Amino acid sequence: MKDAVTAADLRRKKSTGEKIAFLTAYDYPTAALVDAAGMDAILVGDSVGMAVMGRENTLSVTMDVMVHHTAMVARAVKRALVVADMPFLSYHTGPEDAVRHAGRLVGEAGAHAVKLEGPVDQFGDCIRAILRAGIPVMGHVGLTPQSILHFGGFKVQGRDEADARRIKAAALALEEAGCFAVVLECVPAALAADITAVLSIPTIGIGAGAACDGQVLVMHDILGWGKTRFAKTFGDARTVMAEAFAGYVKEVKAGEYPGPEHGYP
């Protein structure tokens, strides 16, 4: 499509100073709305496990789940860049699996790029192999939810100097490996600002302050389901939906719905 956003466009936005708006989506109707709102990029995150599937974390999300949801989103989107998450254990076993799985997200499901978590010293060979296959890769550092068992919970990362240095080095290494952007999740705002200043690729923050080149949030967290400090309710869809469901129950029970106008003569 002529006006479709590309990974290269996101890199250009960093040089022009235009902030990047990024949000998750997991299905056809909501992805169509997100796209029509003018979002630059849509992430089919493995957060689907928590936001949609009712799981405690993202570790049980499989490739088949990611392909299923990415395909729904990609069918709906006309303009935004569709980025699909590589789920837990889809790249940890080596470059061959990484390329095959990234290829499924792009070829089978229709994503335009993939995102994977973790440092280059562990997954650099996977990142380079996916790039060689012609698939743009986005990195992710800070709180990487697939390492939740290692971190011992969803905790802010990079608070002490050594950890901050490690995260900054990881972000720089992702740029060097060829990633077109990097997510900074749950790190102090000053650290995110420092990383944003030294990287030539865009930083996309989530709980990482205002200095990042863009922001990404989980859709449900802006619609009234958010429980985190960094999320903001931009519209209370949760209440609107709850009221609609209760209204339907009430009218069916009272015999008020359906009216004559809802039936066939």
Ligand code: KIV
């Ligand atoms: O899975 C996801 O939604 C993510 C964002 C939180 C960045 O990785």
